[in-house]
Amino acid sequence: MPKQVILAAHFPGVNNTTVWSDPAAGSQIDFASFEHLARTAERGKFDFFFLAEGLALREQRGRIHDLDVVGRPDTLTVLSALAAVTTHLGLAGTLNATFHEPYELARQLATLDHLSGGRAAWNVVTSSGPFFGANFRRGGFLPYEKRYERAGEFIRTAKELWDTGGGEFAHRGDQFDIEGRFGIPRSPQGYPVILQAGDSDGGRELAAANADAVFSRHHQLEDAQEFYRDIKGRLPRYGRTPESLKIIPGVSFVLGDTDADAAEKAHHIRRQQVSPQTAILLLEQVWNRDLSAYDAEGPLPDVDPLDGETTIIQGRAGQFADRLDTAAEWRARAEQKNLSIRELIIEVTGRQNFIGTPERVASSLNEYVQTDACDGFILVPHLTPGGLDEFVDTVVPLLQERGVLRTDYETTTLRGHLGLA
Amino acid sequence: MTFSLGVLLDARSFDADEWVRLATLADEARLDYVTIEDTFGSDPARPEASLVAARLAPVTRHVGLVPVLTTTHTEPFHLSTALATVDWVSRGRGGWQVRVSGRPEEAKLLGRRSSLPAEELFAEAADVVEVVRRLWDSWQDDAIIADVATGRFIDRDRLHYIDFEGKYFSVRGPSIVPRPPQGQLPVFALAHTAEVHEFATRVADVVIVTPAPGALELPGVADVVFSPGAAIESDAHVHTGSVGELADLLAGWHTLGATGARVRAGDHLEAVTGELVPLLRERGLFEPRGGTLRERLGLPTATNRYVQEARVA
Ligand SMILES: Cc1cc2nc3c(=O)[nH]c(=O)nc-3n(C[C@H](O)[C@H](O)[C@H](O)COP(=O)(O)O)c2cc1C
Numbered sequence: 001m002p003k004q005v006i007l008a009a010h011f012p013g014v015n016n017t018t019v020w021s022d023p024a025a026g027s028q029i030d031f032a033s034f035e036h037l038a039r040t041a042e043r044g045k046f047d048f049f050f051l052a053e054g055l056a057l058r059e060q061r062g063r064i065h066d067l068d069v070v071g072r073p074d075t076l077t078v079l080s081a082l083a084a085v086t087t088h089l090g091l092a093g094t095l096n097a098t099f100h101e102p103y104e105l106a107r108q109l110a111t112l113d114h115l116s117g118g119r120a121a122w123n124v125v126t127s128s129g130p131f132f133g134a135n136f137r138r139g140g141f142l143p144y145e146k147r148y149e150r151a152g153e154f155i156r157t158a159k160e161l162w163d164t165g166g167g168e169f170a171h172r173g174d175q176f177d178i179e180g181r182f183g184i185p186r187s188p189q190g191y192p193v194i195l196q197a198g199d200s201d202g203g204r205e206l207a208a209a210n211a212d213a214v215f216s217r218h219h220q221l222e223d224a225q226e227f228y229r230d231i232k233g234r235l236p237r238y239g240r241t242p243e244s245l246k247i248i249p250g251v252s253f254v255l256g257d258t259d260a261d262a263a264e265k266a267h268h269i270r271r272q273q274v275s276p277q278t279a280i281l282l283l284e285q286v287w288n289r290d291l292s293a294y295d296a297e298g299p300l301p302d303v304d305p306l307d308g309e310t311t312i313i314q315g316r317a318g319q320f321a322d323r324l325d326t327a328a329e330w331r332a333r334a335e336q337k338n339l340s341i342r343e344l345i346i347e348v349t350g351r352q353n354f355i356g357t358p359e360r361v362a363s364s365l366n367e368y369v370q371t372d373a374c375d376g377f378i379l380v381p382h383l384t385p386g387g388l389d390e391f392v393d394t395v396v397p398l399l400q401e402r403g404v405l406r407t408d409y410e411t412t413t414l415r416g417h418l419g420l421a
Numbered sequence: 422m423t424f425s426l427g428v429l430l431d432a433r434s435f436d437a438d439e440w441v442r443l444a445t446l447a448d449e450a451r452l453d454y455v456t457i458e459d460t461f462g463s464d465p466a467r468p469e470a471s472l473v474a475a476r477l478a479p480v481t482r483h484v485g486l487v488p489v490l491t492t493t494h495t496e497p498f499h500l501s502t503a504l505a506t507v508d509w510v511s512r513g514r515g516g517w518q519v520r521v522s523g524r525p526e527e528a529k530l531l532g533r534r535s536s537l538p539a540e541e542l543f544a545e546a547a548d549v550v551e552v553v554r555r556l557w558d559s560w561q562d563d564a565i566i567a568d569v570a571t572g573r574f575i576d577r578d579r580l581h582y583i584d585f586e587g588k589y590f591s592v593r594g595p596s597i598v599p600r601p602p603q604g605q606l607p608v609f610a611l612a613h614t615a616e617v618h619e620f621a622t623r624v625a626d627v628v629i630v631t632p633a634p635g636a637l638e639l640p641g642v643a644d645v646v647f648s649p650g651a652a653i654e655s656d657a658h659v660h661t662g663s664v665g666e667l668a669d670l671l672a673g674w675h676t677l678g679a680t681g682a683r684v685r686a687g688d689h690l691e692a693v694t695g696e697l698v699p700l701l702r703e704r705g706l707f708e709p710r711g712g713t714l715r716e717r718l719g720l721p722t723a724t725n726r727y728v729q730e731a732r733v734a
Contacts, residue, residue: 020567020574021567021569029509029598029599030509031478031479031509031510031512035479054597055498055597056593056597057580057595057597063577064575064577064580064595065577066573066574066575066576066577067572067573067574068574069574070574070575071560071564071565071575071597071598071599072597072598073502073505073506073509073510073598074499074502074503074505074506074598076472076503077471077472077475077502077503077506077507077510078475078506078509078510080472080473080475080476081475081476081478081479081506081510083437083476084437084441084476084477084478084479084480085479099496100496100499101494101531101533103530103531104461104494104495104530104531107463107469108469108472111435111468111469111472111473112472114435114436114437114468115435115437115440115468115472115473115476116437117437134591134592134593135498135592135593135594136496136498136590136592137496137497137589137590139591166466176532177532178529178530178531178532179529179530179532180462180526180527180529180530181462181463181464181526182463183462183463183464183465183466183467184435184463184466184468185435185466187435275572276572277571277572277573278572
């Protein structure tokens with residue numbers, strides 16, 4: 001039997017991937033949008049629904065970033081509401097191990113697991129520093145190098161609490177010194193599914209030691225295969241089998257009646273994602289200086305990037321590494337192809353991952369899974385709430401025909417869907 | 422004058438179906454709200470109340486959902502976003518019953534500090550309520566502009582840093598959740614003793630009092646345990662008589678100035694929804710109302726503190 005393709009539906013995030021300017025774009029906050037996407041994913045027999053989280057609004061040059069969709073519900077609360085309108089779909093939420101506490105979060109996750117009949121999952125992320133900290137009691141209390149120490153001990157502590165079945169616990173460690181009665185009886189999954197989304201060595205070790213799945217950024221075939229080997233190769237040291245940890249990159253897709261049609265749509269969507277203002281802003285992240293006087297439809301700036309700590313944007317995962325090199329490379333590319341700032345940014349930042357007819361997209365997705373580039377995908381639609389409709393109508397049946405996606409749920413818990421113990 | 426009617430739900434069940442059954446009874450009887458009992462220490466064992474409220478929102482249409490959330494060991498930021506989300510998923514039916522957690526066992530669950538003396542607990546709670554409320558207002562209702570011409574999704578001048586700095590914590594804001602449909606969720610607080618009464622009247626929209634002969638601290642919502650035939654210990658008034666007598670009692674309190682009643686019905690919820698509600702409706706004391714929880718409670722539309730500030734400036 002071929003490997004099964006794990007599928008998850010990412011609610012469109014608060015970055016420029018999510019298109020708000022399209023007439024078909026709906027509310028990012030009304031519950032109806034969440035319900036629509038979750039029901040669509042369940043119709044497509046997806047494994048789970050996925051929510052990201054950021055604990056402060058992004059800023060650019062000390063002011064709130066205003067170009068992208070922003071404002072979302074609290075993660076666990078909206079997942080609990082979604083449990084009422086779905087029956088099988090897993091419900092995964094991103095929650096920060098730095099700004100939660102084990103007793104409280106373990107209790108909430110166990111509650112969600114009970115109220116959803118065994119469908120809860122936690123995507124463990126970490127942060128350090130004062131940016132998120134300014135919204136919390138302890139401020140930026142955690143040094144950068146301690147973030148995975150805390151996260152690892154957090155997960156182990158949570159598992160100790162879940163193991164009590166509601167009884168007494170005592171945990172004495174570097175990060176947490178707590179005791180008492182947990183109170184919540186064993187939930188249907190025992191442990192909610194644990195996902196991890198950090199990419200450094202510390203993050204990868206955390207995943208190998210503790211996680212059931214990794215939400216990865218690696219979506220080019222060879223790069224993804226290398227990441228897959230790296231992560232799975234870490235498992236024997238923890239006495240784990242390769243099947244016990246799933247690797248699921250976040251990916252985008254564009255469908256069309258023909259490949260040419262899909263490519264044209266993809267370009268149109270890229271233009272929506274990179275407005276003139278967004279193009280300038282993304283360029284500023286590399287140049288590290290105010291470029292608001294430049295015309296996005298004109299040539300690249302003749303001034304050089306500023307060196308030093310970037311002050312342009314806060315609260316965003318991922319930074320550009322070597323700005324001077326990047327700038328030189330972009331200039332050369334723009335000159336050679338005669339590209340405006342906007343056209344260049346469209347080219348060099350995040351083109352969609354899977355573009356083509358439903359047939360082409362289904363075979364590419366399947367190829368990734370069968371060649372061990374990943375175990376499945378977290379699909380990130382560019383539109384709220386209807387961005388997954390076409391995929392479920394057209395690609396899902398093709399995956400089902402190939403025998404790599406269930407035609408109906410065979411289990412009731414998320415662990416069951418994922419084939420995890 | 423409005424007389425509101427709510428019940429306290431304390432199913433202690435981890436089965437969603439049991440909660441749905443109870444909430445449906447309350448919803449179909451057109452009760453104004455249910456409070457969802459909880460303590461930080463989960464003793465006795467209960468599911469976390471804000472998640473119960475959210476789970477009930479899509480399967481009910483009218484009833485207000487008022488979880489108990491503690492201010493003592495929790496993050497004000499998380500409380501604010503969770504409650505705002507209860508309001509979003511219920512389309513304006515969310516509320517919050519504030520509780521403090523003073524037991525030393527509860528402090529050890531968190532392990533960061535020892536328990537606080539009572540007056541500090543309430544001083545901290547007042548700061549938490551203030552922060553939660555500021556965060557709810559930190560997005561103006563018209564913050565989302567989706568203006569293609571300028572490429573802006575929000576008008577950032579309509580978002581506000583709350584810059585709260587107090588003795589116990591500071592919080593910068595703004596919220597990550599847009600202003601909830603009600604603007605401000607109604608905040609409930611118990612006022613069973615004089616000390617708590619001062620706190621409750623200062624911070625809450627709905628003060629739940631224990632009527633006692635000669636000491637009815639009104640106006641407020643009267644807290645009554647309905648326990649036909651069996652006297653029990655409680656901080657609320659315990660009524661052991663029939664449903665008819667309970668209706669008389671509530672009518673009497675209404676004339677004394679009670680603005681509503683919260684009935685702790687225990688296993689007798691069906692007697693409340695099936696018998697008490699029709700009796701009160703016959704007497705003209707209670708009427709099914711629509712709208713948000715604020716509207717049902719007769720609270721005015723919540724003005725946004727930051728909009729007023731902007732106007733003055
Ligand atoms: C695919 C992916 C998704 C992520 N999603 C979030 C998120 O929703 N919220 C968040 O605070 N951090 C998120 N992160 C950030 C990670 O938790 C982590 O903090 C970051 O990657 C830095 O850790 P590292 O040095 O191990 O990569 C994400 C990271 C990746 C790779």
